[in-house]
Amino acid sequence: MLHPRHRERVAPDADQWRVVEHTVEVSGPRTAMIVCDMWDRHWCAGATARVAELAPRMNEVLHAARRQGMLIIHAPSDTMKFYADFPQRLRAREAPPAPAPADVRQWKPINPDREPPLPIDDSDGGCDDDPPCPQGNPWQRQIATLEILPEDVISDRGDEIHNVLTARGVDTVIVLGVHANMCVLGRPFAIRSLVALGKRVFLMRDLTDTTYNSRRRPYVRHFVGTDLVVEHIEKYWCPSITSADFLGGEPFRFAQDRRRRVVLLIGENEYRTWETLPDFAHRELVWRGFPCEVVAASTATDDFRFTNAAAVTRADLLVVSTRRRALPSELMAALRAHLAGGKSLLGIRTASHAFAVRGDTLDRLKDDPAVAQWPEFDPDVLGANYRGHHGAGPLTKIRVAPGAEGDPILASVNLKGFTSHSSLYRCGPLRPTARCLLLGAIDGQPEEPIAWTHRYGPREARIFYTSLGGPDDFANPAFRRLLLNAVLWCLNERIPPADAP
Numbered sequence: 296m297l298h299p300r301h302r303e304r305v306a307p308d309a310d311q312w313r314v315v316e317h318t319v320e321v322s323g324p325r326t327a328m329i330v331c332d333m334w335d336r337h338w339c340a341g342a343t344a345r346v347a348e349l350a351p352r353m354n355e356v357l358h359a360a361r362r363q364g365m366l367i368i369h370a371p372s373d374t375m376k377f378y379a380d381f382p383q384r385l386r387a388r389e390a391p392p393a394p395a396p397a398d399v400r401q402w403k404p405i406n407p408d409r410e411p412p413l414p415i416d417d418s419d420g421g422c423d424d425d426p427p428c429p430q431g432n433p434w435q436r437q438i439a440t441l442e443i444l445p446e447d448v449i450s451d452r453g454d455e456i457h458n459v460l461t462a463r464g465v466d467t468v469i470v471l472g473v474h475a476n477m478c479v480l481g482r483p484f485a486i487r488s489l490v491a492l493g494k495r496v497f498l499m500r501d502l503t504d505t506t507y508n509s510r511r512r513p514y515v516r517h518f519v520g521t522d523l524v525v526e527h528i529e530k531y532w533c534p535s536i537t538s539a540d541f542l543g544g545e546p547f548r549f550a551q552d553r554r555r556r557v558v559l560l561i562g563e564n565e566y567r568t569w570e571t572l573p574d575f576a577h578r579e580l581v582w583r584g585f586p587c588e589v590v591a592a593s594t595a596t597d598d599f600r601f602t603n604a605a606a607v608t609r610a611d612l613l614v615v616s617t618r619r620r621a622l623p624s625e626l627m628a629a630l631r632a633h634l635a636g637g638k639s640l641l642g643i644r645t646a647s648h649a650f651a652v653r654g655d656t657l658d659r660l661k662d663d664p665a666v667a668q669w670p671e672f673d674p675d676v677l678g679a680n681y682r683g684h685h686g687a688g689p690l691t692k693i694r695v696a697p698g699a700e701g702d703p704i705l706a707s708v709n710l711k712g713f714t715s716h717s718s719l720y721r722c723g724p725l726r727p728t729a730r731c732l733l734l735g736a737i738d739g740q741p742e743e744p745i746a747w748t749h750r751y752g753p754r755e756a757r758i759f760y761t762s763l764g765g766p767d768d769f770a771n772p773a774f775r776r777l778l779l780n781a782v783l784w785c786l787n788e789r790i791p792p793a794d795a796p
Contacts, residue, residue, distance in 0.1 A: 421506025453483025
């Protein structure tokens with residue numbers, strides 16, 4: 296039983312897709328696994344290491360597939376000389392010829408009638424090492440970790456593999472191996488060719504990799520680049536499955552593939568960040584490989600109950616958009632532990648008075664051990680001095696603070712014509728340890744800092760704050776880019792260059 300996943304458009308002409316998962320049953324004797332280019336050595340040292348990491352899990356999958364009667368075809372391209380006398384190689388060469396397209400032995404490039412360009416730039420060969428490795432063809436054979444048993448087949452030719460599949464009555468093929476953006480798609484025995492031959496094809500998405508350099512478009516981590524290519528395949532070519540369908544448990548994950556988690560702490564009633572922040576996270580962060588969770592209270596100003604509070608303990612970055620809320624004591628302890636551990640925080644607008652309750656509510660809660668406040672959060676953590684705000688906007692004058700020119704957080708932040716209809720907060724003077732990035736003013740009033748960075752505690756947690764954050768700000772591409780860059784800075788991730796989308 297397999298659990299394939301594919302993507303389908305929400306409407307025929309829409310560029311929005313939904314994930315579809317279902318269950319299918321396959322016949323072992325009518326199914327083959329093709330192991331694509333799991334070489335003993337790649338010209339890229341990182342690729343070689345990842346193949347070695349994949350191989351033990353893949354070998355277990357091959358054994359499980361054999362037990363179900365599936366045919367295993369080893370296809371380490373350009374190494375057939377090594378296997379010339381293997382009976383598994385002779386089995387492929389001696390299979391009876393089957394009718395086939397004229398291009399059955401040719402590489403299949405991107406098919407513009409069926410798919411757009413790949414979502415990653417692999418034009419440099421895709422080595423993620425720094426410095427990049429010198430290119431070449433060092434492979435001699437398949438990695439020895441993958442056992443080749445007597446009943447298997449060895450070939451790198453599209454016509455031979457087509458002959459074998461036809462002779463065995465195979466109608467379903469599972470492709471695993473490397474690399475998803477190149478050989479797994481383009482080889483004469485791989486996905487594009489198999490789909491053209493009418494086979495039911497599945498990619499084993501957790502046992503593949505890409506040749507992708509994260510210093511190129513779309514400037515995401517290497518493993519996120521692989522996710523994007525898998526998504527491309529699921530949209531335009533075939534469904535994917537995971538090795539868990541054969542081995543149980545969890546799908547394989549590379550040891551270095553650790554996703555940085557962003558948690559949104561939301562509890563305010565003025566600026567609709569309960570809508571704008573999750574939308575921003577979905578559009579800008581999730582596809583870049585940052586899982587996001589929301590910890591929220593309602594818009595009622597006396598609501599101090601926050602759903603999903605345990606997520607704070609899982610956060611690498613905590614985004615705070617609360618306004619004069621006390622927190623449950625356990626949640627406040629988790630927030631303080633997050634910062635004490637050197638983890639980063641990003642504050643949006645009312646975060647300058649996030650946990651400073653006042654008035655009747657303060658009197659009611661001051662002796663309640665179940666809740667906690669942090670009135671000094673603004674100077675202590677954000678490095679600021681919130682003193683209220685001017686009247687309503689628009690904020691018409693925004694400029695880069697002296698000395699902040701060229702700061703990566705400001706990359707591609709187009710300030711020309713940038714206005715905000717939210718009132719201007721009075722946040723200065725900042726602490727000497729804060730670094731102001733943007734200044735803003737309204738007519739007839741002195742400038743105020745509106746975006747800056749700070750460090751908190753002995754472990755110097757990265758802090759970013761902006762007093763912007765109203766609904767119209769989130770509709771502004773310049774603000775969204777500022778916020779994206781700030782998230783990446785907080786997580787110490789590479790910020791795309793100024794000319795990148």
